Each structure stands twice: as structure tokens, then as C-alpha cells.
Amino acid sequence: MNLTLKIWRQKDSNAKGQMVDYKVTDISEHMSFLEMMDVLNEQLVNSGEEPVAFDHDCREGICGMCSLYINGEAHGPDRGITTCQLHMRMFNDGDTITIEPWRAAAFPVIKDLIVDRMSFERIQQAGGYISVNTSGNTQDANSLPISKHAADEAMDAATCIGCGACVATCKNSSAMLFVGAKVSQYALLPQGQVEAADRVKNMVAQMDLEGFGNCTNTGACEIECPKGISLENIARMNRELMKANLL
Amino acid sequence: MALDAKIPKGPIKDKWTDYKNNINLVNPANKRNIDIIVVGTGLAGGSAAATLAELGYNVKAFAYQDSPRRAHSIAAQGGINAAKNYQGDGDSNYRLFYDTVKGGDYRSREANVYRLAEVSGNIIDQCVAQGVPFARDYGGLLDNRSFGGVLVSRTFYAKGQTGQQLLLGAYSAMNRQIARGKIEMFNRHEMLDVVKIDGKARGIIARNLITGEIERHSAHAVVIATGGYGNVYFLSTNAMGSNATAAWKIHKKGAYFANPCFTQIHPTCIPRSGDYQSKLTLMSESLRNDGRIWVPAKIEDAKAIQQGKLKPTQIPEEDRDYYLERRYPAFGNLVPRDVASRAAKERCDAGYGVNATGEAVYLDFASAFERYGKEQAKIHGIKNPSKEEIIKLGQKIIESKYGNLFQMYEKIIAENPYETPMMIYPATHYTMGGIWVDYNLMTTVEGLYCIGEANFSDHGANRLGASALMQGLADGYFVLPYTIGDYLSQDIRTGKIPTNTPEFDEVEKEVKDRIDFFINNKGTKSVDYFHKKLGKVMWDKVGMSRNAKDLTAAMSEIKAIREEFWKDVKVPGTANEMNVELEKAGRVADFLELGELFAKDALIREESCGGHFREESAETDGPQKGEAKRNDKDFAFVSAWEYKGEPADAVLHKEQLEFKDIELKQRSYK
Numbered sequence: 001m002n003l004t005l006k007i008w009r010q011k012d013s014n015a016k017g018q019m020v021d022y023k024v025t026d027i028s029e030h031m032s033f034l035e036m037m038d039v040l041n042e043q044l045v046n047s048g049e050e051p052v053a054f055d056h057d058c059r060e061g062i063c064g065m066c067s068l069y070i071n072g073e074a075h076g077p078d079r080g081i082t083t084c085q086l087h088m089r090m091f092n093d094g095d096t097i098t099i100e101p102w103r104a105a106a107f108p109v110i111k112d113l114i115v116d117r118m119s120f121e122r123i124q125q126a127g128g129y130i131s132v133n134t135s136g137n138t139q140d141a142n143s144l145p146i147s148k149h150a151a152d153e154a155m156d157a158a159t160c161i162g163c164g165a166c167v168a169t170c171k172n173s174s175a176m177l178f179v180g181a182k183v184s185q186y187a188l189l190p191q192g193q194v195e196a197a198d199r200v201k202n203m204v205a206q207m208d209l210e211g212f213g214n215c216t217n218t219g220a221c222e223i224e225c226p227k228g229i230s231l232e233n234i235a236r237m238n239r240e241l242m243k244a245n246l247l
Numbered sequence: 248m249a250l251d252a253k254i255p256k257g258p259i260k261d262k263w264t265d266y267k268n269n270i271n272l273v274n275p276a277n278k279r280n281i282d283i284i285v286v287g288t289g290l291a292g293g294s295a296a297a298t299l300a301e302l303g304y305n306v307k308a309f310a311y312q313d314s315p316r317r318a319h320s321i322a323a324q325g326g327i328n329a330a331k332n333y334q335g336d337g338d339s340n341y342r343l344f345y346d347t348v349k350g351g352d353y354r355s356r357e358a359n360v361y362r363l364a365e366v367s368g369n370i371i372d373q374c375v376a377q378g379v380p381f382a383r384d385y386g387g388l389l390d391n392r393s394f395g396g397v398l399v400s401r402t403f404y405a406k407g408q409t410g411q412q413l414l415l416g417a418y419s420a421m422n423r424q425i426a427r428g429k430i431e432m433f434n435r436h437e438m439l440d441v442v443k444i445d446g447k448a449r450g451i452i453a454r455n456l457i458t459g460e461i462e463r464h465s466a467h468a469v470v471i472a473t474g475g476y477g478n479v480y481f482l483s484t485n486a487m488g489s490n491a492t493a494a495w496k497i498h499k500k501g502a503y504f505a506n507p508c509f510t511q512i513h514p515t516c517i518p519r520s521g522d523y524q525s526k527l528t529l530m531s532e533s534l535r536n537d538g539r540i541w542v543p544a545k546i547e548d549a550k551a552i553q554q555g556k557l558k559p560t561q562i563p564e565e566d567r568d569y570y571l572e573r574r575y576p577a578f579g580n581l582v583p584r585d586v587a588s589r590a591a592k593e594r595c596d597a598g599y600g601v602n603a604t605g606e607a608v609y610l611d612f613a614s615a616f617e618r619y620g621k622e623q624a625k626i627h628g629i630k631n632p633s634k635e636e637i638i639k640l641g642q643k644i645i646e647s648k649y650g651n652l653f654q655m656y657e658k659i660i661a662e663n664p665y666e667t668p669m670m671i672y673p674a675t676h677y678t679m680g681g682i683w684v685d686y687n688l689m690t691t692v693e694g695l696y697c698i699g700e701a702n703f704s705d706h707g708a709n710r711l712g713a714s715a716l717m718q719g720l721a722d723g724y725f726v727l728p729y730t731i732g733d734y735l736s737q738d739i740r741t742g743k744i745p746t747n748t749p750e751f752d753e754v755e756k757e758v759k760d761r762i763d764f765f766i767n768n769k770g771t772k773s774v775d776y777f778h779k780k781l782g783k784v785m786w787d788k789v790g791m792s793r794n795a796k797d798l799t800a801a802m803s804e805i806k807a808i809r810e811e812f813w814k815d816v817k818v819p820g821t822a823n824e825m826n827v828e829l830e831k832a833g834r835v836a837d838f839l840e841l842g843e844l845f846a847k848d849a850l851i852r853e854e855s856c857g858g859h860f861r862e863e864s865a866e867t868d869g870p871q872k873g874e875a876k877r878n879d880k881d882f883a884f885v886s887a888w889e890y891k892g893e894p895a896d897a898v899l900h901k902e903q904l905e906f907k908d909i910e911l912k913q914r915s916y917k
Contacts, residue, residue: 030521031523039523045774045819050819050828053825058321059487065317081658087659111457114825118313138375142333145383151381158415185378191375
């Protein structure tokens with residue numbers, strides 16, 4: 001395949017960015033999208049230009065590092081996958097592909113297609129944990145039975161990889177799917193109950209402080225989420241917050 | 248320097264308890280005056296950072312990613328072993344110890360492995376307390392499954408994402424300490440060298456990957472937890488950024504590198520499809536429970552398949568070679584990882600591979616569809632079902648067991664594995680060699696520790712499934728926090744370590760000179776060009792099957808690639824900005840040295856051991872004819888290499904392994 005790529009180039013967080021056109025040729029349909037980017041970068045390095053900076057690491061859909069906004073969709077046109085799992089067979093010979101970084105004020109651009117997701121870190125540091133000593137002197141794991149249903153639901157919420165596709169795709173740049181998933185994991189487990197009220201209050205307060213917008217129930221986040229995190233988690237977070245504020 | 252493993256005296260089951268009772272402790276008020284650097288924040292580094300901070304030390308943690316949650320520990324799928332004996336099937340600390348030593352082909356240290364087994368149960372308690380959502384049964388208790396080569400159910404799991412969930416547990420413990428100010432987290436930072444003062448590790452030089460700034464960080468002790476070096480092969484199941492730089496740099500500053508040639512090759516990866524390929528994807532080993540592995544029996548059929556003229560479904564049963572079932576009737580498709588890997592390579596090398604590159608074998612579920620389908624038809628009372636009905640019923644069962652894997656395969660290969668057999672091929676997965684450490688997890692440099700996959704200690708020559716996660720967390724949560732305290736108890740009067748000393752000046756200059764070299768070198772070839780070239784030599788000559796002639800050739804070929812690299816590498820951009828090519832250049836420079844030492848280590852090990860088939864060391868007769876032959880008389884040792892400049896000049900030190908509690912036995916899978 002021969003393709004035209006329109007890619008956002010931005011030297012650093014202070015520089016003004018712009019879209020730049022590139023051509024790539026002989027792209028195999030078996031390549032992953034990031035391998036296609038590797039081909040472009042090899043071409044740029046060989047001609048003495050700076051390669052396009054983009055985030056990636058495990059390339060098997062679990063680390064949550066990759067983050068491209070492709071033709072106006074987070075992680076590109078396929079459903080239920082990250083960008084590293086997107087394959088070129090989803091495109092046609094002669095296509096023009098637009099590639100941008102995640103778009104959200106709380107995710108400032110560091111360089112080219114790489115954004116700063118430290119706001120997610122600070123939200124988790126505000127309470128996304130259970131306050132237990134790491135000494136190993138905890139009670140035997142089976143002394144606190146947890147229903148299979150609750151454990152499975154907590155697992156579904158915990159599946160979030162923190163990639164930020166939910167924020168990038170939301171018209172309000174809301175982080176509620178991410179925060180909802182984190183709050184839900186602990187809210188569903190007995191270990192997390194003691195500090196549940198403080199946790200949800202602190203995490204939501206930090207989320208607001210970081211400049212994320214609110215949820216208006218559009219549901220785009222759930223559709224673009226590579227791990228299928230459900231909107232129910234947002235509802236649960238809101239319930240937890242209401243409960244925390246009332247009690 | 249003579250190697251002293253510092254193994255405590257006494258019976259194996261009391262060693263760790265006695266040790267803990269007799270070490271020196273640091274008073275809580277003094278812990279506040281002690282700084283520790285932890286490099287790498289995966290399962291080992293993350294759990295260590297959280298626990299050391301919890302104890303009261305000041306921790307500085309470094310990660311090249313933007314968050315500790317992205318460390319490659321996250322990609323582990325299967326599970327974590329622990330000797331809890333919840334199933335009442337006879338498990339015990341001793342059995343886990345025994346299985347791990349045997350699984351490591353008797354090339355690991357007994358005392359370390361026993362301790363690993365001993366603390367394994369605590370790991371599960373700790374993780375559950377942190378809210379790790381392990382699988383539960385309907386009674387609300389923890390569920391277990393069994394892993395290859397083991398007779399008990401001791402593997403705890405969280406769907407197919409156990410590594411992710413365990414890492415998130417350690418990460419949440421870190422977040423708690425970051426919020427308290429006890430961990431200072433340096434994201435997007437890479438350690439580029441270690442600084443020694445009076446022979447002790449006292450700090451590191453790191454590069455801020457966003458600004459390019461070179462920073463000095465001091466501490467009373469330095470912990471390396473940067474994972475394995477599988478990317479020396481270029482193509483592996485490791486994350487793209489996984490690298491050996493921190494481990495290699497401390498090796499050059501005096502830490503011995505142990506057993507570099509011990510890597511684990513995993514048999515069930517999705518095969519390579521072309522030269523552009525950046526990495527390999529693992530398919531869970533559990534697929535071998537129901538899949539049958541075969542290649543065409545006739546070479547002309549294999550050729551036709553390679554050329555796309557024939558489909559696997561067109562080959563009749565009698566023209567298929569189920570080579571694992573043929574060679575290993577007792578274990579069949581469930582032989583250990585190394586045996587399955589070597590057997591696949593043997594068939595492909597002989598020309599029977601089944602894709603365009605000739606490097607793939609089939610993993611076929613057709614007979615499982617039929618077997619399960621017939622059973623389902625009986626269960627549901629369907630009389631005289633058609634073949635199609637049976638297959639459909641069977642596919643449903645397979646889907647419920649491995650649906651996500653089948654889907655992942657289809658995404659990557661664009662073939663429906665329910666209709667045509669999957670293609671698989673072995674790939675480099677986990678490295679068992681690493682920095683040599685004593686029982687305290689201290690390297691041959693005082694105050695410099697190494698934990699998790701980055702060290703060599705617990706796995707010997709052939710890691711079993713579900714062991715790596717266990718070692719990472721055991722080291723970080725429960726071992727290092729004790730052993731490092733004993734060392735630091737000598738440091739309570741030292742005070743803050745200054746960074747404006749000649750030692751820091753000198754190492755910072757080395758680091759900066761190297762970066763300047765890359766930026767100013769007017770070469771013509773990209774970093775990846777050299778990395779791929781190295782990877783090809785490693786795979787062809789230092790891979791699963793090795794011989795003296797190829798290993799010797801590999802050493803000189805790698806040296807030549809290295810020389811060409813330093814002459815002709817090209818790195819665009821500048822040093823004072825985010826520069827991804829510059830990061831890669833430094834890492835590949837280190838792989839080019841490590842690769843040669845790796846080949847040298849393989850060359851001296853004239854025995855087949857674990858995953859490594861030394862062609863000169865095979866059984867010559869009897870029922871084991873042609874199979875791998877280990878040599879305990881001459882090679883029951885850890886090879887620990889001392890840096891002396893060129894990798895070819897490295898000096899070998901041997902730590903003789905003693906087996907007092909377990910009898911050495913040859914393995915047999917016939």
C-alpha cells in the first residue's frame with residue numbers, strides 16, 4: 001500500500017505545532033499501525049530528519065502507553081483495541097491518514113504525538129489505593145471471602161489500562177470513565193470499604209483540579225475504550241460520591 | 248575476587264528465619280536520614296520502593312515510562328505460584344522449592360529458592376489485602392489452576408491479566424507512599440550510570456527523557472530492578488523499551504554478570520511475518536492443553552503450503568506429522584517449553600515450516616472441536632448429530648476457554664483459527680541470567696543491589712511458568728527490605744551523600760561524552776539497522792540450539808557489528824530535548840556488548856541445559872538418544888563474569904552449586 005500521512009509535529013510543549021504531510025510506500029497489510037510508523041521513522045532517519053515521536057511500549061495491548069488519534073478516533077477505526085493492535089489491513093491503498101496526539105487540556109503535548117498523562121498519576125495518588133502496610137503480616141487471604149460476582153466485577157473495572165482514550169474521545173475531555181473504574185474496583189471489594197468515602201471525594205476533587213470536564217452521558221468513552229470499561233462505573237462513582245457527601 | 252554467596256548456615260528450612268533473627272536493624276528515627284535509589288518500578292522495583300518507603304527510608308524511584316503502571320511485568324498473563332495448599336492436594340513450601348529447583352535444571356541456588364517458596368504464601372495475602380481481584384470460586388474463596396510440569400494446583404490468577412493486576416497492586420502501594428512524600432517518583436527518567444564512592448554505590452547519573460537534562464542523584468544504597476535483556480534478540484516478547492543499560496552499566500563498574508546465556512524460549516508465539524516486524528506476541532501456553540501440533544509429513548506438501556498453493560485443511564490425517572506425539576508419547580503436546588521449542592525449530596530447519604518464511608508450525612484444534620462436540624451432544628441429548636453440528640458444539644467449548652486468545656490471533660494474522668489451524672513459532676521470552684547477587688541480593692559492588700528478573704538468582708536454567716512474578720514480588724516486598732536494612736545499619740552516621748564530588752563529576756562526564764558522540768557522529772545507518780543485525784546473529788547462532796563453531800563465529804560477528812556501529816551510527820536531533828533515537832542508541836550500544844558476552848558464556852557451557860541445546864552434548868544411545876544431556880560433574884556452577892574491557896576478555900568466576908536437599912536427576916520426557 002502507498003499512503004499519505006498527515007501528522008501533528010510539535011517540537012516541545014512550548015512550540016507551536018502543525019500538521020505535516022508524509023508519504024510511505026510498500027506498506028504491507030500485515031503490519032501493525034505502529035510498525036507502519038516505524039517504517040516512516042526509518043525513512044526520516046535515513047534522510048537525516050528527526051523521526052516522529054510517539055508513545056508505545058509493550059505492543060500487545062496491555063501497557064496503555066500507545067495513544068494515537070487516528071482519523072478522528074482514539075486508537076483508530078477498529079473497536080476494542082489499542083493502537084499497537086491496529087493493523088494496516090483496516091486501511092486501503094492510496095488512503096490519507098490523519099494522526100494526532102490525544103486532545104485534552106489536561107494532557108498537554110510533550111512532543112509530536114506524545115502527551116503528558118501525569119494528571120492520571122496525581123488522581124491515583126489522591127486515593128487510588130488501600131491503606132495497608134506492605135509488611136506481609138496481613139490476614140490470610142482466604143479469611144475474607146469475596147463473592148465471585150463482586151470479584152469478577154472488580155476485575156472488570158481493574159482492567160482499565162489508563163491509556164486516556166476515554167478523555168481524548170470525550171467532547172468534554174472528561175476523565176470519569178477512568179476515575180469511575182478506579183473507584184469501582186475498590187468500592188466493590190470489602191478491603192476498600194473503610195476509606196471508601198474519603199477515596200471517592202479526594203479522587204474526584206483531584207480530577208476536577210486537573211481540568212477534566214464533566215460527564216454528559218454521551219457514551220463515546222465506552223465505545224472507544226480498548227478494554228470495554230462500562231459506563232456503569234461512572235454511575236457507581238456518582239453513587240459513591242453522593243453517599244460520601246451525605247454521610 | 249572470590250565469590251561469596253553468604254548463604255546462612257543451618258537446615259534449609261530455618262535459614263531465612265534464623266537470618267532475620269540475627270541481622271542488624273535500623274532505628275525508625277535513623278531510617279529518616281537514609282536515602283535509597285530504586286531503578287525500575289515493575290513488580291520487583293515497585294514493591295521494593297513501596298516497602299522501603301513504608302519502613303521509613305527516603306526512596307527515589309526511577310522509570311523510563313510515564314508511569315510505573317506500564318512496566319513490562321504488566322504483560323504476564325498466566326498467574327503466580329504460591330504454596331498455600333488451599334486445594335489440599337499436597338502442596339507445601341518444600342514441594343514448591345523442589346519443583347522450582349528441578350524446573351531450573353539444577354542450576355539455581357537451593358537456599359534462595361527455598362526462601363522464595365517460603366515467602367510465596369505471604370505474597371498472596373499481601374496482594375489480596377491491597378485489593379488485587381484474584382479469581383474466586385462460588386464460595387468466595389480464592390481459585391487456583393495448574394501450570395505445566397506441576398502436579399498440584401498452586402497458581403493464583405486474575406483472568407489472563409495476572410501480571411497487570413499484581414503490578415497495579417504494587418503501583419497503588421507506591422502511590423500511597425508518593426502521596427505521603429516518602430517516594431519521590433522520577434518518571435520518564437533513564438539511569439545511565441552508577442556512581443561509586445570508596446567502593447560503595449552512592450548514586451546514579453540519570454537523563455530526564457523529556458528535557459535531556461543530565462541529573463545527579465545520591466543515596467546510601469542503589470537498587471537495580473530493571474528487568475531482563477531479551478531484546479538483545481531484537482525480536483522478543485519483551486516491551487520495545489525493555490533494555491539492559493542499567494544492568495550493563497553496573498557490570499562495567501564491577502558487578503559480575505551471571506549466566507548470561509540462560510534465556511527462556513517460549514514455544515507458542517505468533518510467528519514473524521516479515522522484516523518490518525517489531526516484536527513478537529505470546530499466546531498463552533494453556534492452548535497446548537487442547538491443541539495438537541503438526542507439520543506436513545511430506546516435504547512437497549510443506550513446499551506447496553509455503554507457496555500458498557495448499558491449505559492445511561486439505562492435508563489428510565495420514566500425511567500429517569504430529570511430531571511431539573511421535574517423539575514424546577508420554578507427554579505429547581504438553582512437553583516442557585524448551586522441548587516443544589526445539590522440536591519446532593528442528594522441523595522448520597528441515598524444511599517443513601508452514602508459512603511463507605518457513606518458520607511456523609500448526610497448532611490444530613480440530614480434534615478438540617470434535618472431542619468436546621461429541622461430549623456436548625451427549626450432554627444435551629442430541630441423537631445422531633451431523634459432523635457440522637458436533638464441530639459447532641465443540642467450538643463453543645473452545646471459545647469459552649480460549650476465546651480472547653483466538654480473537655487476538657485473528658486480529659494479528661487475519662485468519663480465523665476456528666476454521667484453519669493456528670500457526671505458532673518459538674520466541675525469546677524471559678532471561679534467567681542477570682547480575683550476580685549473594686543471598687542478600689547484593690551485587691559484587693557494596694551497597695548495590697539487584698532484584699527481580701535483572702538478577703540471576705532463583706531460576707537456574709529454565710524458568711517454569713508463573714515463577715517470574717513470584718520472584719519479583721518476593722524480592723521487593725519481603726526479602727530486600729530485610730537484607731538492605733542489615734547493610735544500612737552501618738550507615739546511620741554517614742549523613743546526606745553530596746553530589747558535588749569528583750566521583751560524580753567523572754561519571755557525569757563519561758555519560759555526557761557518550762551522548763555527545765552519538766549526536767555528533769556523522770554516520771549513515773539508523774540504530775535499528777544495527778539492532779536487527781545483532782538480533783539475527785543472536786537468533787541464528789546463539790539461540791535454542793548452539794555449537795562451538797557457531798558461537799565462536801557469533802562472537803567475532805557481534806564484535807564486527809559493534810565496530811561498525813561506533814563508526815557509522817546516525818542519531819538525528821540534539822541532546823537537550825526528547826530524543827527517542829538517542830535513547831535507543833545508548834541501549835543498543837550496550838546490547839552489542841552484552842550479546843558478545845552472552846555468546847562467550849554459551850561457548851564455555853559445554854552441556855545442554857534447560858532451554859539450551861548444545862549440539863555437542865546429546866545422549867548417544869538408549870531411549871533418550873538424541874535428547875539434551877546435562878553435565879552435572881563439570882557444570883553445576885553459576886558462571887559469573889567480571890568486566891575487563893572487551894567482552895571477549897571478561898574473566899570467569901565460578902560459584903559451585905551445592906545440592907544438599909535435592910538429588911540431581913536427569914530429565915526425561917519420553
